[in-house]
Amino acid sequence: MGEFAAIERIRRLFPSPPPGQAWIGDDAAVLDDGLLLAVDTVVAGVHFRAETPLADVGWKALIVNVSDIAAMGGTPGHAVVAVAAPPDTDLDLIYEGMAEASATYGCPVVGGDLANANELVVTVAVTGRVDGAPVLRSGAKPGDGIYVTGPLGAAAAAGYRVRPQARLAEGQAARAAGATAMIDVSDGLVADLGHIADASGVGYELDRVPVAEGATEEQALRGGEDYELVFTGIDLPVGIRIGTCTADVSQRLPGGGWEHRFS
């Protein structure tokens, strides 16, 4: 079973949200009073290679969560961090990279947990706030334009050895401009645009995809981990237009991106 089928099964075990809230299935959960809550894990050997500097692991673990808040059009609040690590792990390096990201994006680490484990697993949860309605994955309509905040494929072209950035200001601008749906490109453009299409009940056609310098078109379409934002809406004055949402839900590019597997 793939990760996304598993999420669908898990969702059925828990109650549905009250009106105005959005729970399992978006970049961040939308709770009462505009409170956002997200969690993301990075695992050694899966999300980063053994030779990745630990400071970059710490940076990334925080940034992927800030990016989830950005994808709602929100502002990050605070982070808590759980590190499961072998006893010989230099924790200082992880937390130094995390502190840099934390200062860069204004998201202080306010608590955490440390535990021994055989492999390094870093999990961060962040709160956030949004003034007004957050942008969900489910609001795209046929005829909406599709936009990205920048060229794609750079992370894949660099062997995922770059420090990703979170597009906070861009996400807030897209929300303010009236974006109808939004997601960050973590699994890859085709996979993540597929999540918007699934949640919104639309298809899409792409006219062009901006390719990052040094990257291939395939990396731009399916490489993932760029953490650019993809969003939809009518005649939006922000981002780069790459296509249009359609009424035919089967109309989409084939294939997906990275997906974890479970029994």
Added chain:
Amino acid sequence: MGEFAAIERIRRLFPSPPPGQAWIGDDAAVLDDGLLLAVDTVVAGVHFRAETPLADVGWKALIVNVSDIAAMGGTPGHAVVAVAAPPDTDLDLIYEGMAEASATYGCPVVGGDLANANELVVTVAVTGRVDGAPVLRSGAKPGDGIYVTGPLGAAAAAGYRVRPQARLAEGQAARAAGATAMIDVSDGLVADLGHIADASGVGYELDRVPVAEGATEEQALRGGEDYELVFTGIDLPVGIRIGTCTADVSQRLPGGGWEHRFS
């Protein structure tokens, strides 16, 4: 380096909280407007044995976080869950146990992340609320009585194969009664009372410790994972009085409880 020394080093990498908030170093962080935020991880082979039913792992992963909210005198809000697991893991079992705990304590799971890993690591973060001032670890004064919510040592006596309970109502009652400091017994009474003593700058003497049926005094003192609450205050009408805080910070029982180790 031990877990608690590591936490002290990590704390220095991050900014100090504004007045009225409490960040790294308590059971849960206290944020703006009475918002609480906690995170805890359970790791296969460390926090549970290979033969532990996965439903019990899911239950425990949520409960230990609800217990952190209880130890502030708060009410749980929502949870997000990150599971890093080998591909052959039956995720349904983990989430079914978690859903039971979630329904029992009114703490819905609103989002999460799934990733493949070589060993099972389940991390839960929860929000909470407290009406008025939360109970920190740092408020105990010499002369305060020391109280527990129930007998200790049951978890150790059962080989940690029991489903722990979170003392939510008891924590709220202790706060309402004027408790000056509070913590949950996860590492063991001696270790956790030591955290209160360290944070408050007090020592303590114990008159008696209520021992759970079937447990030894040593298990009651150092076994841990009972998730009873320990709290301090003057003539409190709740809990079982076990001792008194003293001005001599060196006055305490020797030894601690479980501590993770890092380089």
